[in-house]
Amino acid sequence: MDHVSIRGCSSSSENTQGEEDMELRRGPWTVEEDLILINYITNHGEGRWNSLARCAGLKRNGKSCRLRWLNYLRPDVRRGNITPEEQLLILELHSRWGNRWSKIAQHLPGRTDNEIKNYWRTRVQKHAKQLQCDVNSKKFKDTMRYLWMPRLVERIQAAGNTVTHNLNNNINTTNNTNTNTNIDFTGNPVLPMPTVSSNDYYGSQVSMDASPDSLGTQVSMGSDLKDQCYNYQVDYNNQIDNTQITHHDYSKSLTSPSGFFNPGEQFQGGDQTMWLGGEDVPQFNIEDLWFIEQHLFSGV
DNA sequence: AATGTGTCCAACCGCACCTAC
């Protein structure tokens, strides 16, 4: 445990006994410290963290107290694995806002910015590294959009849940004239947003929300890679066209001409799901990877 | 069983912004 010398309880209105040095604790919090902090906030409320730390008798600085409370002790903090719904939300919000963790966390009740940040760094960035691209690259964003996120949706639906969410908690009303009383799974009202449509690869049409500060989706899709056909239907708040993407039969050739993905090299031992796999991310198989390279990464 | 390596996450740090004086 590190210690740093600081001043004692020296609030200008409270410190009448002069300034005396005290040791400032750092590192992991003890159960006793947690109880002191919880009791103090229960009785006095939160805020004014520096004076709170002093007056509660905690040998911690205010920032440490605030962090401990917000990230761990707060009653409504959700613990446990990030659910597929939450993963989907994180991916979507990050694609929109980047590393605005606190803003993203506002849409995941009970989750802290720290937790989301850790999730991103440990899970998402790991896969970007395995793809040998940057998380901010088009490659990776396309992979997320067209493979990872649909897979999450499949998992959610396989679990019997409906994917209906809208990330618009801060509606830009100048872009929305009609109202929608749907409620998303974050508890926020679902409002329509302007959309754009564009032709995408293979002549399929991809439509997506284009409003700068909203992202509403109602996604339904199915895929059957055994048939080498990938159907992807998206209905954004029931107001734009369904999207259908069908890719070709890759089963006859599984060797990557560009070398970006070569099963014989990348998946030694026949492990076709060694990356982008695991409990918390969708399982991508060899056809997915082919799809990534042939249709998302070509020309990049 | 011992050691090495990777993963996860709580906590810290530096910076920017806000507010009161």
Added chain:
DNA sequence: TGTAGGTGCGGTTGGACACAT
């Protein structure tokens, strides 16, 4: 207006744990 303290945010670190060799 300038300054100091408080607060919030994003980046980074380090230790505990799990897994592989």
